[in-house]
Amino acid sequence: MEPFIYAAQAARVVFGSGTLGSLPAEIDALGLGRVLVLATSQQQAEAAALADRIGRRAAGVFAGARMHTPVEVTAEAMRLVERDGIDGLVAVGGGSTIGLSKAIALRTDLPQIVVPTTYAGSEMTSILGQTEGGAKTTLKSLKVLPEVVIYDVDLTLTLPPRLSAVSGINAIAHAVEALYAQERNPIVSLMAAEGIRALSRALPVIVDDPHDRRARSDALYGAWLCGTCLGAVGMALHHKLCHTLGGAFDLPHAETHTAVLPHAVAYNAPAAPDAMRTVADALGAPDAARGLYDLALRLGAPVALRDLGMPEAGIDSAVAAALKSPYWNPRPLDPSALRDLVARAHAGEPPRS
Incomplete structure (x- = not known):
């Protein structure tokens, strides 16, 4: 056996069918009271439904996530985070939404709960890719690794x-x-x-x-x-x-x-x-x-x-x-x-x- 180094990534994973029902409990476990729900414009309805499920813990919805995580979109979301005293993030969707959540976390160190609806896999990494002026750069930071990932098979049944x-x-x-x-x-x-x-x-x-x-x-x-x-x-x-x-x-x-x-x-x-x-x-x-x-x-x-x-x-x-x-x-x-x-x-x- 060749020598090697293995560094485990610390994240809580909840996997199964119907696991989205555990979201309020996961929010409470992190001690969050004003979470911002993130999504793309195409998944705005899902984000709104998720905010309703969260109830009083949801401080708002930002459905402006875009592919390749443009820095100008992150800046727009950050204004909402700062204005509304957001203390946590809930991202529902694929790589675009997860990328936005990570970009916000990089700037604020806010805890993240991610609910993937695709197979992108970004939710399990401490990697963030951002685009500015047509150039995409990547970085690694434990600040962008989500604290909780909820995999609900039911949410993938409508993925085309x-x-x-x-x-x-x-x-x-x-x-x-x-x-x-x-x-x-x-x-x-x-x-x-x-x-x-x-x-x-x-x-x-x-x-x-x-x-x-x-x-x-x-x-x-x-x-x-x-x-x-x-x-x-x-x-x-x-x-x-x-x-x-x-x-x-x-x-x-x-x-x-x-x-x-x-x-x-x-x-x-x-x-x-x-x-x-x-x-x-x-x-x-x-x-x-x-x-x-x-x-x-x-x-x-x-x-x-x-x-x-x-x-x-x-x-x-x-x-x-x-x-x-x-x-x-x-x-x-x-x-x-x-x-x-x-x-x-x-x-x-x-x-x-």
């Missing part, structure tokens, strides 16, 4: 099949990179393999029958594991590319992960053979990169960045940005090979090692 698919592959990306991350360790590797296995088993069932409770439960379980992996170790080339592309071209987050992941895996395959075998085994496929690409096709998920709105003229600038401040990666970054990776992802071609 297409969004379920890309959200699930986004989660798988966290586990894949955890297997070859610089800080990888045996505990995280076990969780990563199980998370990939659970999601790859559940997602095709969900696409065929969105109301299959067993599959929904497996997918949410896998998302929790994959998010935990991302929170415990560092990121590599895949996440760097997705952060660069998302911030520069305002591409949808989960869809971008879905299109890029097979190609980033193919790029790193020669440098991380053990990780690739684990991914392939978890997928039930002979090859990790092709298995991820085929899974996306099976789910009807997008595999081409051009279909998400990225211009072909942006390939070179994206490569330059990824090379400018790279994350650690098991394979050194070669500009020519990296351009080929992005070009293939842009066109939606099969991955090539």
